Amino acid sequence: MKIGEARSAYYAQYQKFSRAASDVAKRKEEAEKNARLHPLQAKEFEEEAATLELSYDALNSKAEEYLNYQSEIIEMEVAIANMETAKQQGEAMEASAAEELKIMETARRIMKGDIVPPQDEEKLMKFNFKLYMAAKNMGMLAKEHEEDESLWEDEEEVGDENVDPMEYADSQEAPEGGPSLDLEVSDVVSE
Numbered sequence: 434m435k436i437g438e439a440r441s442a443y444y445a446q447y448q449k450f451s452r453a454a455s456d457v458a459k460r461k462e463e464a465e466k467n468a469r470l471h472p473l474q475a476k477e478f479e480e481e482a483a484t485l486e487l488s489y490d491a492l493n494s495k496a497e498e499y500l501n502y503q504s505e506i507i508e509m510e511v512a513i514a515n516m517e518t519a520k521q522q523g524e525a526m527e528a529s530a531a532e533e534l535k536i537m538e539t540a541r542r543i544m545k546g547d548i549v550p551p552q553d554e555e556k557l558m559k560f561n562f563k564l565y566m567a568a569k570n571m572g573m574l575a576k577e578h579e580e581d582e583s584l585w586e587d588e589e590e591v592g593d594e595n596v597d598p599m600e601y602a603d604s605q606e607a608p609e610g611g612p613s614l615d616l617e618v619s620d621v622v623s624e
Contacts, residue, residue: 436510437603442614443503450496453618454489461485488622495612495621502611513605514598521595535584536560543568546575550583 434442461482468478539553543565558565 434607435603436506436513436605436607439607439611440503440506440510440603443499443506443611446612446614446616447496447499447503450492450499450618450621453622454492454496457485457489457492457622461489491621492618495616498612506607506611509608510599510602510605513602517596517598517601521598533560538584540564540568542581544571544575546572546578548578548580550581550586553581553583553585556585 464478464482464485468475468482471478536557539549539557542549543554543557544567554565557568
């Protein structure tokens with residue numbers, strides 16, 4: 434089962450058992466009230482209240498078990514999403530550093546007097562106009578002029594391929610060993 438599905442399923446189970454526990458608590462209070470109001474039948478109402486107390490404890494315990502497991506799933510989901518975010522940030526930083534390195538190489542080539550493609554000059558100009566102007570001024574003093582190829586020619590324009598980290602986390606497998614989702618309230622309630 435995927436994490437997103439498991440999170441929803443275990444929360445639904447928690448709600449079902451929590452509502453059932455709340456209903457049983459109300460019935461228990463009613464039985465206790467009846468025991469006080471009807472002294473002749475107090476023993477029957479007290480026994481009913483005791484039975485309802487056991488049912489309440491069992492339902493509450495099961496609801497807490499589902500809630501705890503759902504919390505584990507959410508922690509796992511957040512950890513996976515954080516890892517994916519960190520990975521994407523690392524890739525973005527790597528791409529940014531590579532871009533900056535190419536820009537600096539373009540500035541170096543211009544400074545030594547080489548002729549670089551116009552799109553390379555434009556990237557340098559957009560990155561840092563002062564650096565561009567300094568490189569052009571130094572390049573004019575150079576005696577030799579070579580023609581260089583673009584540093585960006587071999588790159589394809591790549592769209593944003595990053596996945597939403599939470600969607601990625603939701604699509605991962607949930608941990609095994611959680612409480613059964615097939616359990617019904619009637620399986621837990623003491624009669």
